[in-house]
Amino acid sequence: MQNLSTRLLVMLFVLTLLAAGCAKKPVAEEAVVEETPQVSVVEEQQPVAVVEESVNEMPSSSSSSTMSAAEKAAAGLMRVYFDFDQYLLTDVAKDTLANNAKLLKAAPGVMVKIEGHCDERGSDEYNLALGEKRALATKNYLVSLGVSASRLSVISYGEEMPLDPAKTETAWAKNRRAEFKVKR
Amino acid sequence: MRFLRFLFLSLLASLLFAFSATAIEIEISSPGEQTIPLAITKLLPMTAPQAGIAEEFQQVLENDLDLSGLFDLVDPASFLGDAAKLTLRSIDVDFAQWKLLGAEALIKGGYRFEGDKMTIELRLYDVITRRLLTGRRYLGKAKDVRRIAHAFADQVMQGLTGELGPFSSRIAYISNRTGRKELYMMDVDGDKPLRLTDHRTIVLNPDFAPKRKEMIFTSYKAGNPDLYRKEIYTGRESRMSLKEGLNIGGRYSPDGREVALTLSKDKNSELYLIGTDGTIHKRLTKHYGIDVDPSWSPDGNRIAFVSDRRGNPNVFIVDVHTLDVSRLTFEGKYNATPAWSPKGDRIAFARLEDKRFDIFTINPDGSDERRLTFGPGSKEHPRWSPDGRFLVYSLDRDNEKSIWIMRADGTGARRISAPGGDDTHPAWSGRW
Numbered sequence: 001m002q003n004l005s006t007r008l009l010v011m012l013f014v015l016t017l018l019a020a021g022c023a024k025k026p027v028a029e030e031a032v033v034e035e036t037p038q039v040s041v042v043e044e045q046q047p048v049a050v051v052e053e054s055v056n057e058m059p060s061s062s063s064s065s066t067m068s069a070a071e072k073a074a075a076g077l078m079r080v081y082f083d084f085d086q087y088l089l090t091d092v093a094k095d096t097l098a099n100n101a102k103l104l105k106a107a108p109g110v111m112v113k114i115e116g117h118c119d120e121r122g123s124d125e126y127n128l129a130l131g132e133k134r135a136l137a138t139k140n141y142l143v144s145l146g147v148s149a150s151r152l153s154v155i156s157y158g159e160e161m162p163l164d165p166a167k168t169e170t171a172w173a174k175n176r177r178a179e180f181k182v183k184r
Numbered sequence: 185m186r187f188l189r190f191l192f193l194s195l196l197a198s199l200l201f202a203f204s205a206t207a208i209e210i211e212i213s214s215p216g217e218q219t220i221p222l223a224i225t226k227l228l229p230m231t232a233p234q235a236g237i238a239e240e241f242q243q244v245l246e247n248d249l250d251l252s253g254l255f256d257l258v259d260p261a262s263f264l265g266d267a268a269k270l271t272l273r274s275i276d277v278d279f280a281q282w283k284l285l286g287a288e289a290l291i292k293g294g295y296r297f298e299g300d301k302m303t304i305e306l307r308l309y310d311v312i313t314r315r316l317l318t319g320r321r322y323l324g325k326a327k328d329v330r331r332i333a334h335a336f337a338d339q340v341m342q343g344l345t346g347e348l349g350p351f352s353s354r355i356a357y358i359s360n361r362t363g364r365k366e367l368y369m370m371d372v373d374g375d376k377p378l379r380l381t382d383h384r385t386i387v388l389n390p391d392f393a394p395k396r397k398e399m400i401f402t403s404y405k406a407g408n409p410d411l412y413r414k415e416i417y418t419g420r421e422s423r424m425s426l427k428e429g430l431n432i433g434g435r436y437s438p439d440g441r442e443v444a445l446t447l448s449k450d451k452n453s454e455l456y457l458i459g460t461d462g463t464i465h466k467r468l469t470k471h472y473g474i475d476v477d478p479s480w481s482p483d484g485n486r487i488a489f490v491s492d493r494r495g496n497p498n499v500f501i502v503d504v505h506t507l508d509v510s511r512l513t514f515e516g517k518y519n520a521t522p523a524w525s526p527k528g529d530r531i532a533f534a535r536l537e538d539k540r541f542d543i544f545t546i547n548p549d550g551s552d553e554r555r556l557t558f559g560p561g562s563k564e565h566p567r568w569s570p571d572g573r574f575l576v577y578s579l580d581r582d583n584e585k586s587i588w589i590m591r592a593d594g595t596g597a598r599r600i601s602a603p604g605g606d607d608t609h610p611a612w613s614g615r616w
Contacts, residue, residue: 128453129474
């Protein structure tokens with residue numbers, strides 16, 4: 001039957017895809033929130049090795065010296081990224097958050113909303129829950145670094161707001177993230 | 185065909201017993217094995233003919249009956265003289281002609297206008313026993329032709345299987361045609377798409393109330409993913425659940441009195457039952473893992489849901505009364521979006537394998553898992569028709585998301601949503 005040969009073809013295709021597999025990422029570290037922050041180490045390092053630019057553009061008139069604390073914080077807070085179906089923070093993410101924590105502590109009045117996002121793979125509902133876990137893991141780590149919990153709120157957008165809509169590993173990696181929005 | 189004679193004998197018997205017995209049901213889980221040769225004649229004008237009426241009626245009725253998988257349509261080119269005669273009484277039909285063509289069932293009908301008021305008379309005859317199976321008269325206007333065709337398709341299914349078809353029901357879905365995700369509703373064949381929300385944020389995952397013309401869905405309109413309720417025809421809308429965090433995946437209980445949903449008010453997603461006023465009746469799950477995507481058993485005693493409590497997302501079943509949890513799916517690494525058939529006998533779900541979802545069904549005891557969809561593209565969000573004969577789902581293929589319908593065994597798949605946007609998250613209404 002034609003149906004049977006179609007199925008065989010599909011199975012072959014599936015096997016080929018299996019063989020190709022997805023890029024293996026190092027396993028995320030186990031302990032997240034409870035870990036004592038290694039602030040001293042972080043301070044000696046370069047701010048963060050994240051390639052993304054900041055979200056908010058400064059008005060052309062304002063020089064950096066006249067920037068408000070909120071603007072400075074908004075400009076400096078960097079996104080963190082997650083592995084597929086994971087909400088544990090990677091080492092890179094922890095470094096990023098250490099830097100974000102410094103900025104937040106330097107601007108004590110600034111309130112921040114942490115958005116959790118997912119790539120498009122997986123079910124929408126599951127990704128909404130996963131995005132929230134990412135946002136909460138991010139918040140908890142910042143709190144463990146001394147940022148007041150009352151300044152940090154979380155929201156999950158699941159897979160609804162991808163940074164890059166492409167269907168590639170690169171795009172998906174970009175979309176699995178927690179973002180920081182300064183409340184004005 | 186022998187079974188058809190048996191059917192008609194049974195029907196006759198049930199008539200003799202003063203309609204006490206229900207008509208025998210033809211199982212159409214394996215369509216193609218027992219199709220009925222059916223002749224659909226063109227609607228004939230009973231007064232002055234009006235252009236397009238007969239054609240549109242024919243197209244809608246044929247499309248519905250073709251989707252059912254129950255029929256082999258007799259080629260209209262072979263029709264003889266009786267097809268051109270308006271015979272609304274069985275004694276006037278020349279059944280011998282239809283027998284000659286191999287037809288076992290025959291649809292005849294006519295329409296007339298009085299001003300803009302339209303009447304359509306329809307008859308379903310059994311060619312073998314020369315009897316009227318179903319006779320219906322529909323009153324409306326010219327714009328109602330499609331509705332009437334769907335309604336009669338449902339009656340044809342009833343006449344031949346003992347259970348109404350689902351063609352008069354509606355499909356809700358989410359579309360980004362305006363640039364934002366909003367809630368829409370359309371006919372089962374994709375006609376009459378209608379936008380129902382104007383939230384201009386993100387609207388997600390609708391569900392129909394089982395009895396009222398009402399829907400629930402999640403929206404970010406107020407800055408948080410809250411659960412909303414909307415009356416479809418009045419447009420009245422209110423927030424049903426607005427707890428901090430997620431208020432998602434709302435599903436009405438079969439009696440319409442409660443809603444199962446995911447809340448994350450305690451910093452972790454758990455399943456709850458709430459009343460239609462939003463008050464929490466019961467917490468259903470207690471686990472640090474993710475618990476989402478509830479779907480009720482038709483008796484309202486159990487709920488299938490998705491959890492990663494054993495590592496990867498899988499489908500589990502929780503007993504609403506005892507809160508005992510059992511695992512349903514063991515194959516695959518990512519199983520999601522369960523949908524319990526209204527007949528109770530199967531649970532549909534989507535499995536992610538090699539970067540795309542396909543739709544499977546499984547018995548509620550975990551046996552007899554079957555894959556329904558194959559081929560390119562990702563198929564997600566299966567939901568059952570109210571008669572359990574069909575599934576609607578979304579397909580993500582070639583950078584376009586569209587809504588499709590297929591039979592419960594995976595055959596007969598066809599696209600119903602029009603091009604021009606990404607359409608996802610279908611939900612099938614109950615009887616309309």
